[in-house]
Amino acid sequence: MKKYIAHIDLDCFFVSVERIKDPSLIGKPVAVGGTGRRGVVSSASYEARAFGVRSAMPTGQALDLCPNLIVVHGSHGEYGKISKKLYRFLCDYAPVVQQASIDEMYMDFTGCEKLYNNDLPGLMRTLQALVKREFSLPCSIALSSNKVVSKIATGCVKPEGCITIEHGLEKEFLAPLDINVIPGVGKKTELELRKYDINFIRDIQKLSKETIETILGDHGGYFLRTAMGIGGDTLEVEWIRKSISNENTFGKDISNKEELLTHLFDLTESVCYNTRRYGWKGKTIKLKLRYSDFSTITRNVTLSEPTNDDKVVFEAVKSIFLKAYTRKMPVRLLGVGLTQFSEAADKSLSLFPEDDKRTHVLNAVDALRKKFGDDAIHTGSV
DNA sequence: TCTGGGGTCCTAGGACCC
DNA sequence: TCTGGGGTCCTAGGACCC
Numbered sequence: 561m562k563k564y565i566a567h568i569d570l571d572c573f574f575v576s577v578e579r580i581k582d583p584s585l586i587g588k589p590v591a592v593g594g595t596g597r598r599g600v601v602s603s604a605s606y607e608a609r610a611f612g613v614r615s616a617m618p619t620g621q622a623l624d625l626c627p628n629l630i631v632v633h634g635s636h637g638e639y640g641k642i643s644k645k646l647y648r649f650l651c652d653y654a655p656v657v658q659q660a661s662i663d664e665m666y667m668d669f670t671g672c673e674k675l676y677n678n679d680l681p682g683l684m685r686t687l688q689a690l691v692k693r694e695f696s697l698p699c700s701i702a703l704s705s706n707k708v709v710s711k712i713a714t715g716c717v718k719p720e721g722c723i724t725i726e727h728g729l730e731k732e733f734l735a736p737l738d739i740n741v742i743p744g745v746g747k748k749t750e751l752e753l754r755k756y757d758i759n760f761i762r763d764i765q766k767l768s769k770e771t772i773e774t775i776l777g778d779h780g781g782y783f784l785r786t787a788m789g790i791g792g793d794t795l796e797v798e799w800i801r802k803s804i805s806n807e808n809t810f811g812k813d814i815s816n817k818e819e820l821l822t823h824l825f826d827l828t829e830s831v832c833y834n835t836r837r838y839g840w841k842g843k844t845i846k847l848k849l850r851y852s853d854f855s856t857i858t859r860n861v862t863l864s865e866p867t868n869d870d871k872v873v874f875e876a877v878k879s880i881f882l883k884a885y886t887r888k889m890p891v892r893l894l895g896v897g898l899t900q901f902s903e904a905a906d907k908s909l910s911l912f913p914e915d916d917k918r919t920h921v922l923n924a925v926d927a928l929r930k931k932f933g934d935d936a937i938h939t940g941s942v
Numbered sequence: 943t944c945t946g947g948g949g950t951c952c953t954a955g956g957a958c959c960c
Numbered sequence: 961t962c963t964g965g966g967g968t969c970c971t972a973g974g975a976c977c978c
Contacts, residue, residue, distance in 0.1 A: 618943075621945090745976090746975060746976050747976090749975080777953095778952085778953095801949085804949095806948090809947085858972060862969085
C-alpha cells in the first residue's frame with residue numbers, strides 16, 4: 561500500500577504567537593529569546609533572518625546584525641498549549657497524527673485518498689489555509705511517502721510553502737539539496753562530509769554503504785538511506801519522557817559555594833516537583849556544571865531505590881557537586897536532572913511509617929503549589 | 943554584548959556476574 | 961605460571977534537535 565505522510569511545520573512559531581498577542585510586531589524584525597546579556601535567540605521572524613539572525617545565536621550578536629531587532633522574552637507555557645490545540649485540530653483530518661515537537665506534526669493519510677477525492681495535494685493547501693484561519697499561524701506542509709523526505713521538503717518551501725513529492729521521485733527531489741538539510745547532520749557531520757568534498761545529497765547518493773560508514777561510522781547507513789529518499793513511514797503516537805531536568809545559567813558567574821548549593825536546592829526542588837506531578841520516581845540523579853570558560857562536566861549517581869523526594873535527591877546532588885567542583889573558577893551554569901523512572905508506588909502500600917509522613921508533607925506542598933502557583937511554597941533551603 | 947533550556951540517542955570503558 | 965567470553969548496568973561525554 562502506498563504511504564502518504566505529511567509533515568507540518570509552523571513558521572517561526574514563537575514569533576507568530578507573539579504577533580497574535582501584539583499585532584504591532586507584524587512585518588517587523590522580531591526575535592523570541594533571552595533578552596539579557598546572556599540570552600540567545602530561540603525563534604526569529606523572516607524579517608530578522610534577512611539580516612542573518614538565526615536561532616541559537618547570542619542575542620547580542622543578533623542585535624549587531626540587526627540593530628532594529630525587537631527581542632521579546634516569550635512565554636513557553638502558552639506555546640505548548642497552542643501546540644496541543646493544533647494537534648487536536650489536526651486529529652480530525654487524519655487517522656494518525658504524531659506531535660514531533662512543539663512546532664511540528666506528522667499526519668498519516670495512508671488509505672484516505674478516496675475520502676479526499678484522490679486529491680491529497682489539494683488537501684494540504686486546504687489544511688494550510690485552515691491553520692491560518694483558525695489559529696492565525698502560518699505553516700509549511702509537505703507530503704511524500706515517508707517522514708524524513710516530508711520533513712526535508714517542508715524546510716525547503718518555508719515560509720508558507722506547500723509541496724508534494726510523488727512516489728518514486730524522492731531521490732531526484734533530494735539530489736540537488738545541500739547535505740546540511742538532512743536531519744542529524746549538524747556542525748560536526750557537515751564538516752566531516754565536506755572534507756571529502758561531499759556537499760550535496762547527490763554526492764552521498766553516489767557512495768557505497770562501506771564508504772559512508774568509514775566516514776561516519778554506524779550512522780552512515782542512515783544517512784545513505786535518507787539521501788536515497790528512504791525513511792520511516794510509521795508514526796509514533798506514544799511518546800514517553802525519559803528524563804526531567806532543570807538548569808539555569810546565572811546572570812553573573814558565581815564562585816561562592818554556599819550560593820551555588822542554594823541554587824542546586826532550588827533546581828532539585830523543581831525537578832522533584834515535576835517528577836511527582838507525573839507520579840514517577842527516578843533512580844539516577846544527574847548534575848551539570850559549567851565553568852565560566854564554558855567547559856562543562858556532568859556527574860551522575862544511581863541510587864538503590866528510586867525517589868522523588870527533594871531531600872533525598874538534594875543529598876545526592878550535594879555530595880556529587882562537592883566532589884565534582886574542583887576548579888577554582890566561577891560557575892556559569894548548574895543543572896539537576898532525574899532519569900530511570902518508575903511509577904511511584906501506591907502510598908497505602910508503604911512499608912515504612914516514616915515514608916508515609918514524608919509523602920504527606922510532599923503532597924501538601926504540591927497541593928499548595930497547584931492552588932497558588934509554583935512559587936507559593938518552598939521546603940527548607942540549605 | 944560569546945554562547946539558553948529542554949530533551950534524545952550513541953559510544954566507550956569499567957565493574958561485575960556467570 | 962598472566963588471562964575467555966557473553967551479558968548487563970553504570971558513568972561521562974558528545975552530537976544533535978527544537
